[in-house]
Amino acid sequence: MLEINALRIRYGSNEVLKQLSLSLPSAQIHGIVGMNGAGKTTLFKAIAGYNRSFEGSILFDGSLIPTDKVALLETSPFFYSRINGGDYLDLFRVNNPHFALEKWQETFSLPLNRLVETYSTGMKKKLAFLGILALNRPLLLLDEPFNGIDLESNEKIKQVLKALKQKGFTILLSSHILEALTTIADTISYLDQGVIQQTSFPDQYGQLSMLLHKNTNEEYGDWL
Numbered sequence: 001m002l003e004i005n006a007l008r009i010r011y012g013s014n015e016v017l018k019q020l021s022l023s024l025p026s027a028q029i030h031g032i033v034g035m036n037g038a039g040k041t042t043l044f045k046a047i048a049g050y051n052r053s054f055e056g057s058i059l060f061d062g063s064l065i066p067t068d069k070v071a072l073l074e075t076s077p078f079f080y081s082r083i084n085g086g087d088y089l090d091l092f093r094v095n096n097p098h099f100a101l102e103k104w105q106e107t108f109s110l111p112l113n114r115l116v117e118t119y120s121t122g123m124k125k126k127l128a129f130l131g132i133l134a135l136n137r138p139l140l141l142l143d144e145p146f147n148g149i150d151l152e153s154n155e156k157i158k159q160v161l162k163a164l165k166q167k168g169f170t171i172l173l174s175s176h177i178l179e180a181l182t183t184i185a186d187t188i189s190y191l192d193q194g195v196i197q198q199t200s201f202p203d204q205y206g207q208l209s210m211l212l213h214k215n216t217n218e219e220y221g222d223w224l
Contacts, residue, residue, distance in 0.1 A: 001026055002047070002139070002170060007056035009042055016042045018194035019056070024172070024187065026061065026138075029165050031181035032174040033212070034191035040174040041075065043191070044141045047172070048072040060139055060170075070139040075147060077128035079116045085127050086112035093134035104130055107156055121148035129157065133164075140164070140171045146180050158184045178205075178212055 007020040016039045024030045034040050045051045047058055048070050058065060079088065089112070093099040105112070108126050116124060125148050132140060142161075146154050161171055161184060175181050181188050182205045189199040190208060200208040 001059075001061060002030075002172075003057075003059045003062075004043075004047070005057045005059075007043070007046065007054055007058065009039075009046060009051065009054045016194060017046075017054075020191075020195050021056075022189060022196050022199070024170070026170045027165060027168045028186040029161055029171045029173065029184055031185035031188035032172060032191055033178050033181060033188055033208075034174075034176060036176050038176075038191045039194055040176075040191055041143055044072055044143050044172070044174060047139075048141055065139065069137055070141065071132045071135045071137040072141045073128055073132045073143060073145055075144040077124060077131075079124065079128075081117060082115060084113055084115050085110050085119070088116060088127060089131055089134060092131040096134055096136045099134045099136070101130075101134075104133070107160075108153070122150055122153060125149055126153060126157075133160075138169055140169055142171065142173045144174055144176075146175065154180075178209055 002022075002024040004020060004022045007017050008015070009017040020043070032040050032043065042051070046054055047065065049065060049067050050072070060069065089101060093101070108130065110123060110127055110130070116127065119127065125145070129145065132142075145157060149157065165171060173181060173185065178188070182202075187199050187201055188205065188208060190197045190211065198208070198211075
């Protein structure tokens with residue numbers, strides 16, 4: 001169980017997360033949806049331990065989260081200059097020699113001998129995703145994992161995540177697009193104005209969609 005209690009994070013006078021509380025069962029896929037700037041990345045970095053300047057508590061299976069139990073895929077992953085894809089993955093799998101890179105290559109087909117700086121945006125995101133998998137950590141935080149990825153790779157990643165859930169991994173995905181989460185998430189929590197407004201289950205996703213689009217102006221077409 002991932003338990004977030006009264007989490008409060010501010011940057012100067014800007015309070016990004018305001019007494020945010022959330023309880024999520026283990027071995028499931030959970031979505032966090034919210035507009036750009038809603039605080040999704042701030043939340044993920046706090047869970048991952050990147051930011052410890054907060055009020056409240058974050059527990060995983062009843063304890064503070066050790067750094068070797070959580071992995072974060074950032075929206076825009078960092079890569080060292082002049083490093084190729086294979087060397088990048090070697091850094092991540094140093095403590096996981098059983099990581100079956102050859103098998104993963106059959107799925108993602110990355111040019112591991114090429115410098116990462118020559119990769120497309122989608123290729124970089126897939127490489128970083130493989131790096132996160134190579135860490136083999138039970139709590140995975142994937143911040144906007146489908147951004148910049150082609151449709152086929154999106155589906156492959158979703159199939160991988162479903163398989164990981166069956167293995168007992170707990171996975172959090174964020175997106176500002178609800179439809180990116182509805183086909184895979186066991187729950188989706190709506191983050192807005194620094195708090196979780198509601199958490200929905202699959203049979204409630206239609207209602208959540210209506211909530212997110214409540215401000216849609218049907219007269220847009222008349223403005224042209």
